[in-house]
Amino acid sequence: MKNGKPLLTQTHVKMLKEGKLTWDQLVKQGVIEYLDPEEEENAYIALTPEEVTPEHTHLEIHPALVLGFGVNLIPWPERNLTTRLLHGSKMGDQGLGLYASNFRIRTDTMSYVLYYPQKPIVRTRVVKYAHLERRPYGQNIVVAVMPYEGYNMSDAIIMNKDSIERALFRAVFFRTYEAVERRYPGGQKDRFEVPSEEVSGYLGEEVYHALGEDGIAIPETRVKGGDALIGRTSPPRFLEDVAHFGIMEEKRRENSVLVRPDEEGYVDTVMITSDENGNRLVKIKLRQEKIPEIGDKFTARMGQKGVIGMIVPHEDMPFTSNGIVPDLIFNSHAFISRMTVSYVLEILGAKAAALEGWDEVDATMGEGMEAEEFEKVLRAHGFRRTGKELLYDGKTGEEIEADIFIGPIYYLRLKHLVSQKYQARARGPVQILTRQPTEGRSREGGIRFGEMERDTLIGHGAAMTLYERLVEESDKTKMLVCEKCGNIGVDDAIRKKRYCPVCGSTKVQEVEVSYAFKLLLDELRSLGIYPRLVLKDKA
Amino acid sequence: MTLPEKLREYVEKFAEEKGLSKKEREALLKKAEEYYETHQVDPWEAIGIVTAQSLGEPATQATLRTFHMAGAAEVSIASGMDRILEIVDGLKKISTPVMFIYLNPPYNKDEEKAREFARSLEEILVMDVATVKEDFMKRTITIVFNEKELKRRGVSKDAVIKKIEGKLKGELDEKTGNYVIKLPKDMSLMKIRKLAQSIERLQISGVKGIKRALVRKEGDEYMITTSGTNLKAILKKKEVDHTRTYSNNIHEVAEVLGIEAARYLIIEELYKAYMGAKLLVDKRHLALVADAMTARGVITPIGRTGIAGKKGSVLARAAFEETNRHLVEASVWNEVDYLKGIVENLIVGLPIKAGTGRVKLKMKLG
Structure with a gap:
């Protein structure tokens, strides 16, 4: 973007700030240029204005932008291994939060919304520019780094039962069920209704308890697996069936939409419209509460993922001399090979911020705050420089011999929930053709x-x-x-x-x-x- | 149960070396027998599957490892895997045919003599030392000698000419040093080309099929390794110790030395290949593979064209590969399946005839 000097000048920046110039205008003028990865191969891009030479063809707007969006959400990305950043950026996509502010009227097949999302204490500048402060994807929780009775070995984590009961990481899960009143050749149609007993394949009164007169479930009714959400009957499959028996009255087939066998919850939103062929279309969102349980997956932003190995009552958790009880216990062995320095830095930074009342700790690549600043604050507040504290065993009340690293850190709840994955079978359905047990x-x-x-x-x-x-x-x-x-x-x-x-x-x-x-x-x-x-x- | 002769000898030799007393010796022998017994395979144990798993698992690991190390050029493991496949598939044309020639005294002690003998083995063709040009207008074939190559390979011009004269008479052009063959005017162009090509391939010296021969020192003697093999011709030479010389081509060994030698070669070559990839595999597994491949008297590859395709049971064959072909052929030939193997019984839904499924209990009367 220059002949030895950046085309983007201070004047541009000033005008931008004053609103006299827009970003698009700059792009049109060629002051700012977007490069795709293949174009990058033939460009010589400077990271900072200081290093620009006449040979350079472009200048990065900010050095952090050499990294992708996902990686830029990780605090102090330059201090971690590449593999950890890759993991972290991938899992950032799976964190539950407020994924869209209009989620109530959206009809995603599956969606999750966190009850109490928080903006991270330690964050990068990209968080602000991506407006993630207003629709965050995790919560700040207090973590103690120590083993606990073996229940957090091999990347498992311990969670505080009382924290969970105070709705920590609680989320809703929505699934959209839909049904169309199809038209068949011969002028016959599906019908939304509460199927009557004469309908072939009638499932029994209980199944249809949630349905209103129009055959569509009433909002806020509790339904469980196998219940009908939309009652629907279809015309007979073969016209001969009717002719053969000489019965004029048509025997309709049961064709309702049922709740999946492993789901239960409340009927949330009911939408009635028509599809592109003008057939009546019904979409129903089923709302289910998902409370963290053993087997659910969580991660810090830098790829330190784990599943809950045990949920421990508040009184059995270790506590500090101030009475702070961690929400989560993270195993120290997870550090040795992965070397996620920013995990440690984030706890230090967030702890200092919590003591000092800072709104934000900057952790943008290349310009984040340094550990010395946090250490100074911790010292000033009577804490140890290292962030370690003396903890007491919750079960015996004895001091724990080793000093434990403890402090707040931003955690994400990932969308892999055990309740939607576990599988077991003792007996059950078989395939018609082979009579072998079904798959899936x-x-x-x-x-x-x-x-x-x-x-x-x-x-x-x-x-x-x-x-x-x-x-x-x-x-x-x-x-x-x-x-x-x-x-x-x-x-x-x-x-x-x-x-x-x-x-x-x-x-x-x-x-x-x-x-x-x-x-x-x-x-x-x-x-x-x-x-x-x-x-x-x-x- | 007594020890096999060889093991017994080994134990006795060991005892002698350690200077054990007669009592100690007997105790050792008894212990060895006990060990031998406990380490034997149980009756009706499915050794085939154990072997398949023992050979397959490390091979899978090795393959995964090479992909994992992408970039770090570790070719040897991949080539090791190729060699294992080559042996197991019973390929006739192997990628690197090699011969290991051991020499009789005095050749095995004298490096110079060994080297000379090695040179005499290398196959030299006319095309290696000269260019053959045909002239269709004048109806002549001209052999242009390459003096440099002649010297390097230690071949005299006369020897080459003599070889050519055995086929066609021509004369030496004194001026250019080329050898010119005049052909009758009525000879067809096609024939001239064919003639020229056959002259190109005339063998001047050496053994057919041997491209290179290198002298190597092994222990305190010299031996020769060659690329390219011709076991049959080499074994006839008086300089060669025919009791130890072998090639790595299983088919060649089977033909020249017999199927037992091939069996042994399969074991050794597989062992070498696995060891080269740093995979520890018990030799008895390899022995089973070799036994299966040679039991029919000829080399049988493992796979649908070989052992798996020649199973006695229709159902077992159909379960593996080419299901339709096997079922149709079985119906045409009115085949009977006696349900003796494992796969057949699994298909039919009966307990397998191996392991605990083979045991029957009888009531003890009285």
């Missing part, structure tokens, strides 16, 4: 016992364990086999007769196989291959 959390499915897992059991020679996994707990079936021709037999329960439909023999035996094998035999037959089973007595 939303279908109440099991965890796949795959080929490699199978190999380990074979390797151990655990034949019966393997049989139990693959047959007993999966798709075991009984099948009749003809002794003569080896085909699958038929059990006619009405006439109490078992016979072979191919050769007519009544000599059929019951055999236990996996249903998948029976399916294989059927499919082979459909290909014109004739598989025969030869039976032998179990020796």
